[in-house]
Amino acid sequence: MNYEYSKGYQIVRFFERIALRLHYRKIVYSGTENVNENNPVIFASNHRNAVIDPLLLLNKCKKQPVFLARADIFKKPAIARVLKWLHIMPVYRMRDGAENLANNSDSFQLSGELLKKRIPMALYPEGKHNPKMSLLPVQKAISRIVLPIEEEENFELGTEIVPIGLYYTDIFGFLSDAYVTFGKPIKVSDYQKQYEENPNVTANQLRKDLEIEMRKLIVNISNDEFYNEYTYAIDWNAERLTKEKYIGKKDGFLLASQEVVRNLDNLFENDRNSFDEKIRNFRKAKEILNKHGLTTKDKVVTPSSVVPLIAQLLLLIFSFPITVFGFLNGALSILGYKKLLTLFKDNQFIPSVRAISGLFLVPIFTFIQSLIVGLIFNWWYALAYFFIMPATFYFACWWRKWMKQWVRKWKVKRFAKKFPEAWKKLTKLIQL
Incomplete structure (x- = not known):
């Protein structure tokens, strides 16, 4: 070769x-x-x-x-x-x-x-x-x-x-x-x-x-003892730092994440008492999140207002029929993806299997299903289906992500309104 x-x-x-x-x-x-x-x-x-x-x-x-x-x-x-x-x-x-x-x-x-x-x-x-x-x-x-x-x-x-x-x-x-x-x-x-x-x-x-x-x-977390706390700090602070210091830079989030790690490393090396206090605060914040069904990925500092949430929900409802069509017609691709996942025990292969499924399974099943449509109806329908099927399936994948994001935003909004003292405490604990 x-x-x-x-x-x-x-x-x-x-x-x-x-x-x-x-x-x-x-x-x-x-x-x-x-x-x-x-x-x-x-x-x-x-x-x-x-x-x-x-x-x-x-x-x-x-x-x-x-x-x-x-x-x-x-x-x-x-x-x-x-x-x-x-x-x-x-x-x-x-x-x-x-x-x-x-x-x-x-x-x-x-x-x-x-x-x-x-x-x-x-x-x-x-x-x-x-x-x-x-x-x-x-x-x-x-x-x-x-x-x-x-x-x-x-x-x-x-x-x-x-x-x-x-x-x-x-x-x-x-x-x-x-x-x-x-x-x-x-x-x-x-x-x-x-x-x-x-x-x-x-x-x-x-x-x-x-x-x-x-x-x-890279974002290099070498302090393995506190690895989880470092990742929490990135989840809570990198987006804010991006807007404050790296706005306009295409790799701003990467630079902000690196800065979070550098700041914590600096505290660990030069001010261990402050570092230990940060770690305790991060752990307390994580306990509050767990108690209320939230995660470190949730944007707890700036809860969404009611009007945008309602508008987003209406858009999700109106687009739901397209999503159903996309998922139904992509069912064989999804089943194939799930079957491929069973061949790998390590979670590291999840994104790879997903990408490979998109590269091979979706085109293959799109072609086969289009042939079936052509044989049952006519080839103009088959041609239209050949383009509509993958487009609606991809839209359905996005819809699923948008829906998950909406649910997370709603949970944060409900938490901030129902438990204002806990929310205020949380926003202070997660600060870098």
Whole structure:
């Protein structure tokens, strides 16, 4: 398998872009000016969301990058063939068996040859999936790939390592937001002198430098003992900070979330008493929310007024028939999605299965159901149904989200009105 340009793969990418755009409310790309695909490029990203992570990168790449993934998913020959067709190459870890580690030399050598051909490489240097808002220690895989190949070329190949930070406002949520940040490239040629003196030290230094750059791009909660409280603080304060300090910036919510973490880290390091008080307040606030059936995602500081809530409810009621039509005609796609979910035990695959269902199941069932309509009625009806069915199904998905949001707003409104003292106390406790 040479992993070079494939027209079939390009067609799949076209539909992947559509499915991904429909899966998220908003996808924000920043720092794209740091990517020059005319040079040999290695994309190095944190890995939070299974298949979604590479899809977000594919969505912005001009070329067809080759991904390195853990070798255990290649065990079944049929799956291995599909993965290789999708430009995914196996990398072996200690958990895959020490006897298999030698196979990495072939993958790394092939990676070097692809870089020489200006085919981008992409991998997740943490070495495993991490759904939390934190960065695991970066491993040496990139150093082992790029330094030997640059040495062969007298460090004149010009390879650049582009760090990437991925952030999701709701990692499991449908129609949420995703942020993809491309950092400044690390030029491997800068390590030539050090590599000639000590290759092992250089490999470790490159690993450390990459880890530092990646940490700058993500929301990195390194204080694992208080991880939940940090996430509460983001839920309660990031949107406010976005409006106060980052208005007009497309990645404002990401920047605000990073600021929340920095502020708490600063308190933890320099004013532990104040930090402990914040943590106690956050926990008290969470208890109040739990008592009244609310969540940290609810906008408790600014309850909605009655008139907008009634107007929104009327719109939901009037559009309900369209929603029913959409869900009824999308029932087979929903059943297929539910069936696929049973194949995975880990919740990390929920967004991936949802996106894959949108990419394959919805078009397949739309085509089949349109054929049935054509056979029963006529082909003009079938053509109309072919466009109406997915559109109304997608609207129904949005309607479901809007309805959930309306219920949450109504609960917050009722809580603030029925328990004003508890509401006032809550709004003070959640302040950063």
